[in-house]
Amino acid sequence: MPQHTPAQNRPACRHCDGFPVVAITTGTRNPDGTRTTLPATCPACKGTGHTAPAASLVHAGR
Template sequence: MAQHIPPAPGICPVCDGFASVAVTLGGRDARGHLRTVTAHCPACRGTGTAPVRRDREGARA
């Protein structure tokens, strides 16, 4: 069974650091260029990093 290894701190857990991708729309335009659209990770907004959550040690619920 494969074990899940959590991402290193600071890397967005949703996109694993690959925050922006280019998606092809299919076909080409009149000049012959491939039509693409850029999509960004909604969690980190395209930065690939996430703020480090610091849990308070010794805090009571």
């Protein structure tokens, strides 16, 4: 099971739920019998697992 780091102020990414890098199997095997995998990172958070907090809404004008 994954170990969690201490609570951070940034929320987890909605697209990857905090798991930004995954290994995808290609279906082929290496000569030693292991599967060939490719790493894939979340394009929304760019592999960090977190998103920036939403900007505060400011009312300007009258």
